[in-house]
Amino acid sequence: MIRKTIASAALAASMLVTGMAYADVEFKPLEKDPETIVFGIISTESSSNLKAQWQPLIDDMEKALGQEVDAFFAPDYAGIIEGMRFGKVHVAWFGNKSAMEAVDRAGGEVFVQTSKGDGSNGYYSHIITQADNDKINSLQDMLKCDHSLNFGIGDPNSTSGFLVPTYYVFAQNGVDPKNCFKTVRNANHETNLMATANKQVDVAANNSEQLARTQMNKPEVTDKVKVIWTSPLIPSDPMVYRKDMSRELKSRIKAFFLGYGRFGDVERAKEVLANNSDGMGFFMESSNAQLYPIRQLELYKNKLKIENTAELSADEKAARVAEIDKKLAELDILVSYE
Incomplete structure (x- = not known):
């Protein structure tokens, strides 16, 4: 009875945190x-x-499942989220922020996460500039906010390219990028790295995986940039599938990922993983619970934004902050049962 009550409370809290109910x-x-x-x-x-x-x-995967598997690419993260939402995408590789959107809006469910070739988990968000730029060596140098710098930020659904720097770099310092830089442009990690190396932007958000992969393939590019800020560790990327597929199909898909590189043609699988990103290791079991820290980050970011806005009255601020604090408390309950 106690276990059932705890599970019910956790489920109710989860629904409140995500802002969703079954209806x-x-x-x-x-x-x-x-x-x-x-x-x-x-x-x-x-x-x-x-x-x-x-x-x-x-x-x-196609061979293992005995079923056709097609790749789907979109010009932005939202295209994959919307594809899953309308049943056109069934399994997807996401970052944590985009996975959170897929879980909340697109019927997604986290089932495994990636790891590194050395067995470690996680990666880092970075802020980069040109290696020969002796005027920018820290966040303080970047956040002078005299509208002289061009900034490259990530896709709005990117964890390391958008959410993490938005919270740690801007929200915690009370800075609105639009009121700080000459221009702010959204692009993927590769584009922001190349734009920084080629001096098309002065500073940009990036991540450790993109820098490491480019270092392996095009070291002349990474030689042109330097890191001026590094985030706390970010959880490894989740794999998400549609939760309303049959249990049998989901089980077979999950079994493929968890067995990949562990069973069957191990050497081929390890080579495939090593050539992906900055070198992947085995897939590890996971669930929607890995998104809890990302949900907390999103809520803290929104809380700071509300507290620093001048457009709201004191009462409006207090009401909105109280609502966020309630959701953060609900998340604390969920985290405590992990």
Whole structure:
């Protein structure tokens, strides 16, 4: 009875935190399991680069499942989220922020997460500038806010390119990028790195995975940039599937990922993983719970934004902050049961 009560309380808190109730589900339900599984890949870099990294794994997945698996690329993260929402994407590689959107709005469910080739988990957000820029060596140098600098930020659904720097770099310092820089432009990690190296932007958000991958393939590019800020550790990327597929199909998909590199043609799988991103290791079991820290980060970011805005009255601020504090308390309950 106690365990059932705890589980019910956790479920209720989870629904409140995500802002969803079963009657408010926005995604289009699947009528049946897909005959062709569509694998969505977020646009961290060019589609050609991503296809070269992911297609071998997708081919192996197709063989293992005995079912056609097609890759799907979109020009931005939202395209993959919306594809899953309308049942056009069934499995996808996301970052944590985009996975949170997929879980809340697109009928998604986290089932495994990536790891590094050395067995470690997580990665870092960075702020970068040109290696020969002796005027910018720290956040203090960047946040002078005299509208002289061009800033490259990530996709709005990117964890390391947008959410993390928005909270740690800007919200915690009471800075609105639009009121600080000459221009602010959104782009994927690869584009922001190249734009910084080629002096098309002065500073940009990036991450440790993109820098490491580019260092492996194009060291002449990373030699042109330097890191001026590094975030706390970010949880490794989640894999998400549509939660309304049959238990049997979800089990087979999950088994493929958890077995990849552990069983079967181990050497091929390890080579495929090593050539993906900055070198992947095995997939590890996970769940929607890995998104709790990201939800907290999003709420703290919104709380700071409300506290620093001049457009709201003191009473309006207090009411909105109280609502966020309530959601943060609910998250604390969920985290305590992990």
